[in-house]
Amino acid sequence: xxxxxxxxxxxxxxxxxxxxxxxxxxxxDSDIADVTFxxxxxxxxxxxxxxxxxxxxLGVVIPDDVAEQLPTPRALAEYVNVRLAA
Amino acid sequence: MSRRAVITGIxxxxxxxxxxxxxxxxxxxxxxxxxxxxxxxxxxxxxRVAGExxxxxxxxxxxxxxxxxxxxxxxxxxxxxxxALDDAGADPAAFPEYEMAVVTASSSGGxxxxxxxxxxxxxxxxxxxxxxxxxxxxxxATTGQISIRHGMRGSCxxxxxxQAGALDxxxxxxxxxxxxxRLVVTGGADxxxxxxxxxxxxxxxxxxxxxxPGRAYLPFDVGAAGYVPGEGGAMLVVENAADxxxxxxxxxxxxxxxxxxxxDPRPGSGREPGLRRAMELALADAGLAAGGVDVVFADAAxxxxxxxxxxxxxxxxxxxxxxxxxxxxxxxGRLYAGGAALDLAGALLAxxxxxxxxxxxxTELAPGCDLDLVRGxxxxxxxxxxxxxxxxxxxxxxxxxxxxxx
Numbered sequence: 001x002x003x004x005x006x007x008x009x010x011x012x013x014x015x016x017x018x019x020x021x022x023x024x025x026x027x028x029d030s031d032i033a034d035v036t037f038x039x040x041x042x043x044x045x046x047x048x049x050x051x052x053x054x055x056x057x058l059g060v061v062i063p064d065d066v067a068e069q070l071p072t073p074r075a076l077a078e079y080v081n082v083r084l085a086a
Numbered sequence: 087m088s089r090r091a092v093i094t095g096i097x098x099x100x101x102x103x104x105x106x107x108x109x110x111x112x113x114x115x116x117x118x119x120x121x122x123x124x125x126x127x128x129x130x131x132x133x134r135v136a137g138e139x140x141x142x143x144x145x146x147x148x149x150x151x152x153x154x155x156x157x158x159x160x161x162x163x164x165x166x167x168x169x170a171l172d173d174a175g176a177d178p179a180a181f182p183e184y185e186m187a188v189v190t191a192s193s194s195g196g197x198x199x200x201x202x203x204x205x206x207x208x209x210x211x212x213x214x215x216x217x218x219x220x221x222x223x224x225x226x227a228t229t230g231q232i233s234i235r236h237g238m239r240g241s242c243x244x245x246x247x248x249q250a251g252a253l254d255x256x257x258x259x260x261x262x263x264x265x266x267x268r269l270v271v272t273g274g275a276d277x278x279x280x281x282x283x284x285x286x287x288x289x290x291x292x293x294x295x296x297x298x299p300g301r302a303y304l305p306f307d308v309g310a311a312g313y314v315p316g317e318g319g320a321m322l323v324v325e326n327a328a329d330x331x332x333x334x335x336x337x338x339x340x341x342x343x344x345x346x347x348x349x350d351p352r353p354g355s356g357r358e359p360g361l362r363r364a365m366e367l368a369l370a371d372a373g374l375a376a377g378g379v380d381v382v383f384a385d386a387a388x389x390x391x392x393x394x395x396x397x398x399x400x401x402x403x404x405x406x407x408x409x410x411x412x413x414x415x416x417x418x419g420r421l422y423a424g425g426a427a428l429d430l431a432g433a434l435l436a437x438x439x440x441x442x443x444x445x446x447x448x449t450e451l452a453p454g455c456d457l458d459l460v461r462g463x464x465x466x467x468x469x470x471x472x473x474x475x476x477x478x479x480x481x482x483x484x485x486x487x488x489x490x491x492x
Contacts, residue, residue, distance in 0.1 A: 021150035041151060049217040056214055 007058070007080045009033055012073050015053055020046035033074040044068065047076075054080055091260035091270075091342045092491055094335040095174025095323030096431045097166035099275065101137030101316050101418045105169065109428075110435050113443045114464045118417040120299040120314055125279050133288060134297040136279050137316025137419030149235070155218045156231055157196030159277035159317070162424075163228035164235065166321035167271050171236065174323040175336045176269060178236040187240035187267045188233045189258045190321070191251030191274030191423035193478075196223040197283035204282065232271055232321075240267050245274075248478030249385065249420060250347065252319070252427035253486045257345035259324040268329055273430075274423035275319030287315055290479050292389050300447055305386035305413050306393050306455040307448040313388035316415075319424020320431040327491065339434035343471070344372025344487035360483040361385070362399035365475060368485035369403070372471075376404045379487070380467060381442050381460075383429040383474040386413035388420075390452060392477070397455040410467065412460040416446040426476035430486060433472035437490045441466050 013028045022028055023041030032040060037047055051067035054060055054076075060083040062070075070076040096106045101119025103109030112119070122128075123136045139162060144153050147165040156164075167188075171178065178186060199222040206214040221227060226244040233242050241262055245251040252274035259272035278287065287293060294312035296302030303314040330338055346367030348360030369376060382404070385396055400411060414432050415425055436442055442465045451459065470490045477483050 017150075019154060021152065021154055023151045024149060045155075045217050045221070052213055052217060056210075 006084055007077055009073055009077055012077045015050055016042065019049040019053055034072050036071045050076070058084065060084060089264050090327040091263040091324050092327045092330055093322050093339040093342070093434055094325050094330050094337060095170040095176065096339065096434065097169030097173060097321045098428065098431055099139055099142060099162040099166045099318040100428055101139050101318055104139065104141055106173065106431065113414045113417060113432065114441060116417070116444050116446050116463065118299065118446050119316070120302065120417065120419055122299070123279065126281055131281065131284060132295050133284055133293050133315070135294065135299050135302040135314050137314060137421070138279060139318045152231060155222060156227060157199035157222045157277065159192070159194070159196060159198070159275055160222070160228045160231055162277055162318055163190060163275040163321065164231055166273065166275065166319060167232045170271065170321040170323045173337070176323055178238060181268055183237045183239045185240055185268035186236070186238035187262050188229045188238050188242045188271045189245065189255045189262070190229045190232070190272060191245045191247065191255045191427065192225040192228060193246060193248045193251060193276050193422035194278035194283055195225045196227060197278040198280040199223060201280040201282040228275060238271065247482040247484070248480060249422055249425045250476040250478035250482035250484040251423045252425070252430065253345065253474060253476050253484035254347055256322065256324070256342060256430060256486055257347065257484070260342045260345060263324055263326050268325065270324045271321055272324055273319060273321035273427035276422035276424050277317035278422070279315065279317050284315065292387065294388065303388050303416055303419060304447050305384070305388040305416065305445070306397065306451055306457060306459055308450045308452045310388050310390050310393055310452060314419035316419025316421045317424070318418070318428070319421050320427040322427065322430065338491050340437050340488040341491050342486060343489040344368040344374065345485070346371055347482070347484040350481035350483065359395050361396060361475065361477060362402050364483040364485040365399060365403045365473065368473065368487050372487040372489070374471065374487060376408065379404070379409055379471050379473050380469045381433070381436060381472045382409050382411045383433050383472065384411050384413045385475050385477045386415055387477065393452065394454045397457055400457060407456070407458045409458065410442055410460050410465065411457045412442050413445040414443040416448065426474060426484070429474045429476070430488065433474050433488050436469045436472055437488065440468055442469065
């Protein structure tokens with residue numbers, strides 16, 4: 001798995017759990033980095049909620065239209081890391 | 087043969103009992119769920135007593151995915167609906183999805199959720215208001231989440247008629263069954279015991295300011311001084327009688343034999359309120375005479391003027407002391423959209439067990455309220471037919487007649 005920098009996938013999973021819970025059929029502790037949010041049971045509202053939480057807690061601005069273009073946990077975490085490093 | 091709407095499942099989340107049998111046992115014993123408000127510090131508010139569902143932990147009953155997305159009121163509704171389906175022995179996967187429907191009542195929507203988001207808005211700013219506020223507050227949220235969870239894609243709706251709403255929802259459920267729907271989840275819930283919710287309710291001028299849980303809500307009593315608000319409600323599974331028999335449903339609690347709704351005349355018109363007419367129309371709809379009713383579950387506003395109006399309506403329909411009357415909501419508080427649903431559940435359980443639950447706390451009937459009010463202890467009685475009446479703030483009246491089936 002590619003290095004994700006200071007914001008890890010585990011950090012993101014914590015945000016996912018807090019924002020929108022977990023669907024019974026999904027194991028967030030398995031390798032889900034490249035599974036789409038949709039397949040993980042997170043709809044567009046859930047992604048907006050996560051983006052808002054990341055923005056508030058990390059100061060990383062994730063505009064709504066950008067959030068919609070980040071289909072997987074890896075994509076979202078990498079976006080956050082690039083902004084954190086900047 | 088015509089299609090008849092029967093109730094095959096009950097699920098209850100009430101301040102004095104979580105689960106149908108826990109609620110019913112407490113109610114028959116006269117155990118109240120009223121107590122000092124604990125959800126927030128009520129010191130700055132005029133209302134001190136409420137019926138809180140205190141032993142409910144959402145994580146034990148609601149899928150984790152749904153908890154952050156929905157209000158406590160929806161958690162209670164989802165839980166009651168799942169229990170009602172269990173009770174009915176009805177696996178939604180075994181029914182065609184477009185032949186199942188959900189019609190519930192809601193009065194406040196997701197107020198507690200909204201309270202949290204409003205607090206974030208004023209303390210931290212707009213970006214801290216969660217995206218789920220957009221769906222959690224909405225009156226139809228509970229109906230929608232029940233529909234999604236159980237794959238019920240028939241005609242779904244929500245009725246907002248305050249305390250009368252759950253009877254209107256059950257009336258709609260009957261209509262859906264008559265027109266071909268196989269199974270309807272109906273009922274109602276509310277959970278608005280937060281500062282924002284209570285402040286809104288308080289504007290009606292009908293809430294009790296009493297601080298003694300045993301004396302704060304005394305409908306028809308000389309000490310009546312408003313009602314205590316509560317949270318929770320009940321969900322019911324309604325099916326066509328022949329289909330329920332065909333699938334060997336474990337229990338058939340009773341039939342929705344009559345239903346009617348009326349609206350009050352304009353305030354100050356001097357005309358009679360619509361409650362009596364709702365009761366008469368429900369009887370006519372059931373094809374029954376007043377003498378055929380074995381118990382009336384009263385609206386029991388706890389406001390002297392409204393109690394007098396209700397007592398007059400009951401006397402006009404049933405004659406003086408013509409029918410046993412009860413108000414088990416004295417042990418839960420008024421649950422708004424959940425209240426009449428819980429009374430409907432109580433009426434069906436009274437039919438099942440041949441017992442009328444008591445009205446708690448009432449010791450001395452007010453002049454003009456001389457009803458045969460069941461007090462002190464539950465009363466054993468053959469209950470073949472029960473009427474539930476409800477009034478919703480703003481002029482709504484509804485009455486339902488449920489009858490024992492063979």
